[in-house]
Amino acid sequence: MPRLTVLLPVHDGAATIGAAVRSTLRALPRDAELRVLDDASGDATARVVEGIADARLRLDRSARPLGVAAGLNRLLAASDSELVARMDADDLTLPGRFARQVRALRRHRADLLFGTVVQFSSGGRRIRPTAPTGVSAAAFPLHLLLTNPVAHPTLVARRAVLDELGGYASVPSEDYELWLRAAARGHRLVRDGAPAIAYRVHPAQVTASSGWRRASWTDPATAGAFDRLARDRLGRGARRLNLLAIDEALDDAGFATELDDFARAVTTAADRLGRVEAGRVRALLARRLDAVRALRRQERRSHEPA
Known part of the structure; x- marks a missing residue:
């Protein structure tokens, strides 16, 4: 049983999924796995993923569109690791991310831990770092009442907590809604200051x-x-x-x-x-x-x- 599972749902992501998967595998510990769900893509997404040879990589395919929340719940149900992390098909995992975050999870005694991001655009490859500022478990609920202070694909969480919460709800902001529920139930949410991903900014983003x-x-x-x-x-x-x-x-x-x-x-x-x-x-x-x-x-x- 792997200790850590990274969940990556993707729909029509052939242009970026290869870089996302390779960067994640480079940062992935040996006792971990990356599970990709091809969510009824109409492009070459599945072929790109199948062309990457790594024993830690698993590809699941859905014939009908599930959406992000249902897709994530399907990946959760298909895995049994102690820890769960997230990644998106158009971002890049930064080197050493998972080793740093697992240590930080223990250090902060967190149930859900997040990192910061560096932003870049596809065209000019513009890199814009965000302030590497952490948010403690005590302050996190107040931040949540003002905004969503974290990027979903920087998450590493304890599976037991996600199971207790019942996974993701099929709502427009499935991540923010889950953070609200977790904080209201007294779970410890922490943003560590260390960057976890390079976050691609582009006009086609749903958000x-x-x-x-x-x-x-x-x-x-x-x-x-x-x-x-x-x-x-x-x-x-x-x-x-x-x-x-x-x-x-x-x-x-x-x-x-x-x-x-x-x-x-x-x-x-x-x-x-x-x-x-x-x-x-x-x-x-x-x-x-x-x-x-x-x-x-x-x-x-x-x-x-x-």
Whole structure:
């Protein structure tokens, strides 16, 4: 039985899957495996993967499209390792990633551990590192109430925790919804500062779509998970900030009141952290408040008569 399984679902990823798989295998320990799910691709994805000879590589194929969440759950069910990691078909695993992350998982006593990323674009190969800043288990839930502070393909997790949570839900932001559920149940989520992947930025990404973003903001399951975490960490229910901004039934006075109440609750919770971490949460809160107010103004203008 391998100790670590890396899950990689892919649909029509022939152009990038080879580099993603090879970089992952180079960083993969001997007692680990990489499981790729070809999710009903119409291109040469499967042939590219089949052309890579490595005993640690497993290829599964689905004749009908499953989507990311169902595909990940299928890969989880097909494996039995103690630890589970994620990778995407258009990113690159950085050297030494898994050895570093397994050590960090133990060091932080984490249940779900994430890394940071360096960003690059396919065209100009532009590399843009993010600040190698960690987020502790104590601060992580507050970050989650403000934004999604991690990239899904940097994950390494304890399988027992994913099993307890029931795996991924079929919602627009299946990763963020899972993090919310995990944090609300008291599991330890940590972002280690060390970069884990080179993250490819391109216009075709699902998360770049305005339709996808709105579907995520209004998804009932994600809203419920968010509210449960808010009640656990803030002592009160709350709605996602972007949902407030696009709520047409909420007048400006109600918007301002709900936003101010949320900000006070987050600030009070942040004050229980150490000085540095509290300062980071307050700075992130200030940026998010500015962004959601700007989104609100944009929404109001878009509904004005022409």
